[in-house]
Amino acid sequence: MDSEYFFELLCGGLVKGSIYALIALGYTMVYGIIQLINFAHGEIYMIGAFVAFIVSGVLTLTGYGGPTVLLLAAVIAIIYAAAYGYTLEKIAYRPLRAAPRLSPLISAIGASIFLTNYVQLAQTPDFLPFPELITDFDFMEPFSRYVSSVDLVILVVTTLTMIALTVLIKYTRVGKAMRATQQDAVMARLVGINVDRVISATFIIGSALAAIAGVLIASRTGQINSAIGFMAGIKAFTAAVLGGIGNIPGAVLGGLVLGIAETLGAGYISSAYEDVFAFGLLVLILVLRPAGLLGKAVKQKV
Amino acid sequence: MSTLVKFATAAALALAATTPALAADTIKIGVAGPHTGDLAPYGLPTKDAAEMLIAEVNAKGGINGKQIELLFVDDQCKPEIATNVATKLVSEGVNVVIGHVCSGATKAAMGIYKGAKVIVISPSATNPPLTKSGDYPNFYRTIASDDDQGKMAATFVIDKLNAKKIAIVHDKGDYGKGFADFSKEAIEKSGKAKVVMYEGIQPGAMDYTAVIQKLRKEGADALIFGGYHPEASKLLALMNKRKINVPFIGPDGIKGDGFLKIAGKDAEGVYATGPMDVSKYPLNVKAHNDYKAKYGKEPGTFFDQGYAATLAALNAIKVAGGTDYDALGKALKSSVIETTVGKIKFDARGDAEGVGFSVYQVRKGAFVEVK
Numbered sequence: 001m002d003s004e005y006f007f008e009l010l011c012g013g014l015v016k017g018s019i020y021a022l023i024a025l026g027y028t029m030v031y032g033i034i035q036l037i038n039f040a041h042g043e044i045y046m047i048g049a050f051v052a053f054i055v056s057g058v059l060t061l062t063g064y065g066g067p068t069v070l071l072l073a074a075v076i077a078i079i080y081a082a083a084y085g086y087t088l089e090k091i092a093y094r095p096l097r098a099a100p101r102l103s104p105l106i107s108a109i110g111a112s113i114f115l116t117n118y119v120q121l122a123q124t125p126d127f128l129p130f131p132e133l134i135t136d137f138d139f140m141e142p143f144s145r146y147v148s149s150v151d152l153v154i155l156v157v158t159t160l161t162m163i164a165l166t167v168l169i170k171y172t173r174v175g176k177a178m179r180a181t182q183q184d185a186v187m188a189r190l191v192g193i194n195v196d197r198v199i200s201a202t203f204i205i206g207s208a209l210a211a212i213a214g215v216l217i218a219s220r221t222g223q224i225n226s227a228i229g230f231m232a233g234i235k236a237f238t239a240a241v242l243g244g245i246g247n248i249p250g251a252v253l254g255g256l257v258l259g260i261a262e263t264l265g266a267g268y269i270s271s272a273y274e275d276v277f278a279f280g281l282l283v284l285i286l287v288l289r290p291a292g293l294l295g296k297a298v299k300q301k302v
Numbered sequence: 303m304s305t306l307v308k309f310a311t312a313a314a315l316a317l318a319a320t321t322p323a324l325a326a327d328t329i330k331i332g333v334a335g336p337h338t339g340d341l342a343p344y345g346l347p348t349k350d351a352a353e354m355l356i357a358e359v360n361a362k363g364g365i366n367g368k369q370i371e372l373l374f375v376d377d378q379c380k381p382e383i384a385t386n387v388a389t390k391l392v393s394e395g396v397n398v399v400i401g402h403v404c405s406g407a408t409k410a411a412m413g414i415y416k417g418a419k420v421i422v423i424s425p426s427a428t429n430p431p432l433t434k435s436g437d438y439p440n441f442y443r444t445i446a447s448d449d450d451q452g453k454m455a456a457t458f459v460i461d462k463l464n465a466k467k468i469a470i471v472h473d474k475g476d477y478g479k480g481f482a483d484f485s486k487e488a489i490e491k492s493g494k495a496k497v498v499m500y501e502g503i504q505p506g507a508m509d510y511t512a513v514i515q516k517l518r519k520e521g522a523d524a525l526i527f528g529g530y531h532p533e534a535s536k537l538l539a540l541m542n543k544r545k546i547n548v549p550f551i552g553p554d555g556i557k558g559d560g561f562l563k564i565a566g567k568d569a570e571g572v573y574a575t576g577p578m579d580v581s582k583y584p585l586n587v588k589a590h591n592d593y594k595a596k597y598g599k600e601p602g603t604f605f606d607q608g609y610a611a612t613l614a615a616l617n618a619i620k621v622a623g624g625t626d627y628d629a630l631g632k633a634l635k636s637s638v639i640e641t642t643v644g645k646i647k648f649d650a651r652g653d654a655e656g657v658g659f660s661v662y663q664v665r666k667g668a669f670v671e672v673k
Contacts, residue, residue, distance in 0.1 A: 012511035129564045148543040222539040266512035272502030
C-alpha cells in the first residue's frame, strides 16, 4: 500500500511538474534570449485560456464537438496570445531596451497588472466554467488512478514542446539568430541579423507556448478567471529559476522537481504547507547552485 | 455651532425629563442596529419588522393592558458606538432590546446590558461565543450560531451517510477553516466516526492531486470541505477524473448558482448546508405580505429574524406578566412560539432551538433540500 501511495504521488507530482514546466518553457525562453523576466507571461497564459474559452463556447453553440473544437480553440488561442506577446514587447519592452535592466522589469510587472485588470473589465471578474476539451480515452481507464487522460496529454505536449524548442534553438536559422542575439546584440546586428525581429519572434513563440499551456491546463482544472495568471507565473518562474533560467531542459527539470517536491510534501506531511516546500526547495538549491540545476555560472566580463 | 450644541443638549435633557413620566404605563423595547452607514441594509429590516409588529399589537390594546414604546438607536455596527447607544437605552429604562445586528457591536454592548439586567434578543449576531461562552445569560438570538453549520454537516455525514472515516479539507481562510474546525469538533465529540484527514489547501493553486491521493489512501468515506466554490469545483473535477467517488459536503459558500455553473456535471450529488427555507411558514407569509402592502417591496436581510425576535420578546412579556428580568428569562426559555422562522424555543444558553441549517443536495442541476 505504501509503495503504491508513493507511486501515486510520484505520478501526481510528475503531472503537476509538467504543468509548471509547460508554462516555464515560454518563460525561460524569453529570458534566455533577452535576459528579461517577463512577468506578464502568466497573463498571456490566462489570455490564451480565455480565448480558447470563448472560441470553444461559440463552436459548441454552432454544433461542433470533440477534437475539432480543441484544435480550433487552441489554434485561435495561439494566434491571439502571439499577437498579445508581440504587441506587449513592442509597447512595454522595446522602448526600454537601452534602459537599465530594472526598468523593463518594472514595465513587465506593470504589463502584468494591466492585462489582469483589462480582462477583468472586458470580460468578467467571476470564475467561468472551462469546457472539458480533452475527453477521456478508453485505453487510459486502467491507469486513471495514477494519470488521467488530460494528464497524459499534458505530459506528452510538454515533452514534445521541450524537444521542438531545443531543436529550434540549436539547429534552425532563427534559432541561431536568437543565440547570436543573446550572446552579443551589437555584434549580431553587425553581421546582418535583424535583432528586433529576432526578439519579436522570441516573444511570439514564448506567448504561443503560454497559450498552449493555458488551453491544456484550463481544460484540466475546468475553470478560468482573470487572476489565474498570477499563481501560474509565480510557479513557472520558480521552476525556471530552479532549473537554471534561460535553459530549456532546465525549465522542464525545474518544473518536475518543483511539482514532485510539492506533491510528496503535501502527501506525506501536509498540503497546508505546499508552498513552503516549493520555496524552501528553491532557497536550498539556489544556495547550493546559484545558477540553478542546469544553469551555467557565467563569469562577469570586466 | 455652540448654540447648536446647547440646543441639542437642551432637547436631549427635555426628552430625558419627559420619559420617566411615561415609564409607568408603557413597556419600553429598544431596537439597536445599523440604521445608517454602509451596513444599514442589515439593520433597517429589523427596525421595520419591529415597528410593523408593535403598531399592530398597540392597535389591539397592547400587552397586559400596556402600550409598547419602541426606542430606536443606531450603532452603525461599530462597537464603540454600540456601547454608547446601549448606555442610552439602559438610562431610558428599556427592559428588552431587539438587536444588535453585528456580532462585534453586540459583544461590545452586552456588558452594559448584563449589568443593567436587560434582555437582549439579536436577530443576526452569529458569533458562537455570545451564547457558548456562558458570559451573557441575558443574551438570546433568533438566528443559528456559526458553528451550527459545521455541526449540521458533521451530524449529516455521520448519521445519514453512515460515514466512519471522514476527511476534512479547508481553504485556510476564516470562513472555510471555521466551518472545518466546527465540523471536526462535532465529529470528535460524537465518537461515532473518525477524522482520518484534516488538510488545508492553497486557494488558487493549479492542482490538488496530492490531497485527492491522500483522500484515497486514508480510505475516507466522506469529505467535508470548508471554503468557496472555485476550490470545491476544482477538487470535484479532479476526484471525478481519478474516479474517486466519495460524498462531498460543503458549507453555504458553495450553495449557489456560481458553484452549479462552474462545477457543471461534477456538482451532481454534492451536498451543501445552507439556511433553512422558512418561506413556507404561515407567519412568514403573513409578515411578508404585510410588509409588501406597506412598503411595496420585498423585505431585506434579517427581516424574518427581526420579526421573530420581536415576537419572542412580546410573548415573553405576556407570559411573565411584566418586565421582571428573571421572569422574562424564564418565559423565553420555557415557551415554544410560532414565529417567522418556524417554531422556536430558546435553550439554556440563549440559542433558538428549531432555527438553523438544512442539508441540500444537487439533483439534476439544482439544490434540493434533503429530508
